[in-house]
Amino acid sequence: MIYQRVALIGLGLIASSMAHAIRRGGLAGEIIGTARSSETREIAREINLCDRITETATEAVQGADLVVLCVPVGAMGAVAQEIAPHLSEGCTVTDVGSVKKAVIEAVAPHLPEKVHFIPGHPLAGTEHSGPRSGFAELFDNRWNILVPTVGTPPEATDRLRKLWEGMGANVDQMDAEHHDLVLAVTSHCPHLIAYTMVGVADDLRRVTDSEVIKYSAAGFRDFTRIAASDPTMWRDVFLNNKEATLEILGRFTEELFALQRAIRTGDGQQLFDYFTHTRAIRRGIIEAGQDTAAPDFGRGPKR
Amino acid sequence: MIYQRVALIGLGLIASSMAHAIRRGGLAGEIIGTARSSETREIAREINLCDRITETATEAVQGADLVVLCVPVGAMGAVAQEIAPHLSEGCTVTDVGSVKKAVIEAVAPHLPEKVHFIPGHPLAGTEHSGPRSGFAELFDNRWNILVPTVGTPPEATDRLRKLWEGMGANVDQMDAEHHDLVLAVTSHCPHLIAYTMVGVADDLRRVTDSEVIKYSAAGFRDFTRIAASDPTMWRDVFLNNKEATLEILGRFTEELFALQRAIRTGDGQQLFDYFTHTRAIRRGIIEAGQDTAAPDFGRGPKR
């Protein structure tokens, strides 16, 4: 057991996966959960997601030695303000938000000195959301990035690291600014691009939606999966990681223009070289164990 | 048995999957294969991919009642020219190229009147290539688009349709120009965009390659899979579907600019509305049976 009482604020994909993973590992004495809507709280009770579901965040954090903020990035500040007066001495507050700099700016000012704020971000997810979408294996062999704030005692960080390791994750540390840039490249921009391409497909009047859907086997299918993610979550990510996202999108547009020009002028060699180069990166990902080389059969069509 | 003797010209992913699927269904009396390089022919013999492997395409097509061109789009014309004098009376020639208008323009002029040319395109693939990458299930529940040329007897088209259905595919017909536009949206542009994003990630000096690889869980990981596809095949696709690809990329860039502006000005509502809209398209794909809603577990990390 690593914490006596863990309070999960927000009960969506990430929080419900944490609840399952914490139980799987026997990592907490008690798991308390709460969510904004009575509907979500009701579902959580029905599926027995936590040991106790409270009506308010204020109640949830009472006596907790770990509080995890699992709400959209844009809602973190208000939640922190609400719970701040009710936090126990020496308790650790962490979050799972996809953006770190803006979350720290929104949350840190509200928290009392007597608690340890250790922002975090598990690099794991699916396109589903809500309390029913979680599963214990979500974090297995995925990375969790911790961004400890200045003055956090190493023991507090170590304890949180052990929790995540107990949930199956590998843990890394970096500073908030670097986190936001790395994530802009590996996650935020790919999402925006996927959303855009799916939107273009839908706009095109000469190709019907049903054709797009019917013939979406490779390529587009992966984009639609990415683009099916929660709109609130992603709105908040882009509004709160503006600088890095816009920088990467600027570079992306430049390179895309260069490839468009190669297509227009028929420069096959440039296309071939570019495509050859990107293959090597894929090989790196397989070697790093973040994916397998096997054809995509786990996700085959329904028969 | 639907054909007496099927000749596969080129022995990569598509041809080797066809060989396995034809055998699985008992759809041909005999499968003859050939490839450009002796290395590929050697591997094909070693794994017993076909009933007979010939040194040249000319030999392979002799006596065949079905010839399938399974080479990159840019090589189709030369192969057609080479085999044309050796085709049997009444034989059907088809192809599996990802582009149709340019292939028809390159192949049709070489073929004698006595054969039926029925261009085709199976919408199924993986990022792997070569004779070892094929498997019998590749076409199961996927679409194959046939683009019969003017004057093709319906019996010839029906027979080819039966072959594809026997290999597990659903068969549709459309004209070449429409095919190329639909595919530009659902496959060609998504591939170019994925290649570009992977290239950008690699260019960015402040984020190391190993960081990109390490933290590529969601989003970027799907892009790298797409961007790992064969460079020759994709070079040929873009050079041969220039018009439709450039049109779609133009629209894509426009929409991306609009979303970039929304991020810059902090217009959360526009982002939210856009992301909400694209979710519906995803639902359509799941309902159309081209993917499942299950979290991506078939492709979990190696332990």
Ligand SMILES: NC(=O)c1ccc[n+]([C@@H]2O[C@H](COP(=O)([O-])OP(=O)(O)OC[C@H]3O[C@@H](n4cnc5c(N)ncnc54)[C@H](OP(=O)(O)O)[C@@H]3O)[C@@H](O)[C@H]2O)c1
């Ligand atoms: N999904 C991913 O792939 C992923 C991956 C890594 C990190 N994250 C981060 O994890 C956090 C949660 O994401 P999730 O996927 O678990 O989301 P989710 O499934 O959509 O759940 C969000 C939860 O937050 C609550 N909530 C929403 N708006 C709120 C507000 N204004 N005030 C208070 N509570 C609010 C919701 O309550 P109701 O149910 O009552 O509406 C719900 O319980 C986000 O910060 C996200 O950036 C997500």
Ligand SMILES: NC(=O)c1ccc[n+]([C@@H]2O[C@H](COP(=O)([O-])OP(=O)(O)OC[C@H]3O[C@@H](n4cnc5c(N)ncnc54)[C@H](OP(=O)(O)O)[C@@H]3O)[C@@H](O)[C@H]2O)c1
């Ligand atoms: N891969 C997909 O996802 C997919 C999906 C649908 C359609 N297609 C289409 O299917 C066709 C074959 O693709 P694939 O994925 O099977 O490719 P692949 O695995 O790379 O195999 C290509 C085959 O074509 C041969 N070849 C290459 N260049 C040639 C040339 N200039 N002249 C003669 N033969 C040549 C190769 O011979 P060697 O092995 O001797 O080099 C190899 O046997 C392409 O037209 C592609 O557009 C592909």
